[in-house]
Amino acid sequence: MSYENSKESHIIYDHPRRIALVDCNNFYASCERVFKPAWQHKPVAVLSNNDGCIIARSNEVKAAGIPMGAPYFKCKKELDAIGAIVLSSNYSLYGDMSARVMDTLAQYTPDMEIYSIDEAWLDLTGFKLDTLTDYGRQIVKDTHRFTGIPVSMGIAPTKVLAKLANRVCKKQNIKGQVFDLTQVDDLDAVLASVDIEDVWGIGRKLSQKLREKHQIKTALDLKNTDANQMRRLYSVVMQRLILELQGHPCLFAEDVEPKKQIIASRSFGERVTSQDDLMQAISMHTARACEKLRSQGSVAGSISVSIRTSPFQAREPFFSRHASTQFVTPTADTSLMIKGASEALKHIYKKGPKYAKAGVMLNDIQQANEIQQDFFAEPSPKSDALMGVLDAVNQRYGKNTLFYGSQGVQHKWQMKRNNMTPRFTTSWSDIPKV
DNA sequence: TCTGGGGTCCTAGGACCC
């Protein structure tokens, strides 16, 4: 096995490039099944925050025709009819299970890129080509055995093709859950079987345009276009996508950079009208956002606050506003941020609308050790120490052990989570009993 | 009655610099 440094791997072509995309099958539903074996062959659906939409479905639920993202209240009957287990989302569990899957996958290549909570790219360039499929099957099998989570793998020379291979693998339930696109006799036939909207990077708008303007209906149709011309008509993103479909790598592993924008927002469990209630929610979101900010060693130059009513209520006009506060010196201090957020809220709050959601966004993010200081401001070394203690205590004793008074203690608008499973792997009190 | 949350990248266009 020979392996090139990830930054240079796209320049050196000693070996044909081989990228594997590993994707957990029905991830959230699968996590729930790990600790409830009785649910193994039952339909399982997982809901978004506030028990709003369907965000994960077991195969049985998919087979019943219940679409991804559908509002729960609209498909409750169908779910009941098939005897589905319907659960509130349990992010502590999913986050921990994800870490286990990633730890396992990392054993099989020196170059892995975590792409989302349930997906990772494994660079297998330079591995022995004639045994790659077997190697993939081993990875899939081991991951299932070590974590309880079933996964699928697509292998190809580019990311777009690997993604496509993974999709075909799941759809056709390929043996061993590995589909190596470089091993098929008729690649074009495979591409012709994939609808244009199922190509990674082609969303709702683009697929509609491609279908209507260019009669492009499948991945094959798109592959057969002129990439340069399509760049002129669309964008460089489209050009790259086409080149990747043609087998020319354009997308490479990216280093994990600190976030440039941090968002914390939630819909309310029930509508909110008063400024006090809004401010409590915004204080909570601000505290959470600042925690994330500090955890990546950053400071932010501005905070933006947003409030809105429900966009789905036909009876009442949609109301949505946002405002931001700039800081002379970028900061990660929760109390300064809450103060800034409070000022912003005062500007935009209007009495009357029934608010459905509030949130904050931190912008102009920089590394804390690189900031331009304010010449006239008093330095406040106490802030860093205080935030350090705050984070350390909450880390050790659990979320919100220490919190700001403005966050309040009783939240009638708390999000709905009517059917959540225990935090089997992250809380001593929830540990499974045998 | 009930519709998630958190991100990224790209483009266009304006203001401004030399």
Place this chain on the structure above:
DNA sequence: TCTGGGGTCCTAGGACCC
């Protein structure tokens, strides 16, 4: 090989992803 306004910074908005 041909030729030549070039360039930065900022914001808003659109599109995509999971």
